[in-house]
Amino acid sequence: MDSTPMPEPLRRAIHHLVSESVQNCQEVLRYTEPDQAHTWKRMTLYPATDAADTIDMMAQLIAAYCEHTNMDPHTLQNRLHGGAQQLRAHGPMKRTARTWRA
Structure with a gap:
């Protein structure tokens, strides 16, 4: 495991x-x-x-640094959890809408 501290600008x-x-x-x-x-x-x-977009921007910034420092692409993709994301632009899911009715 890499024990290099995070660069100060990052x-x-x-x-x-x-x-x-x-x-x-x-x-x-x-x-x-x-x-x-x-x-x-x-x-x-x-x-x-806005908060969600800012958090996404932060994750992408960290990912860009990891990519720049030659992190294994497969490892990077796994850590980004890309498959677990849902696009907000598609609107609320039925499961989400049911939550407030409970």
């Missing part, structure tokens, strides 16, 4: 992206409050998708 970028994603998630929480009833649908989806 570490700073990851910290920035995680902070940005957390801020978006906090905004989602803010719009779940009862006084936000008039805007919650719109104002929870925007920051939620």
Whole structure:
């Protein structure tokens, strides 16, 4: 196993992206409050998708670094869990929609 520490520029970028994603998630929480009833649908989806996009960007940045440093392509693909992703653009799945009705 490689014991080389993460390069400082990559570490700073990851910290920035995680902070940005957390801020978006906090905004989602803010719009779940009862006084936000008039805007919650719109104002929870925007920051939620922004947070997801930011996390994806972070994963791709790490993957690009791993690829640049000659990580085995098969290992990289396994660690990205590409087969487990679902495109948000396709809309909610029936299973997801049932969750809130329970």
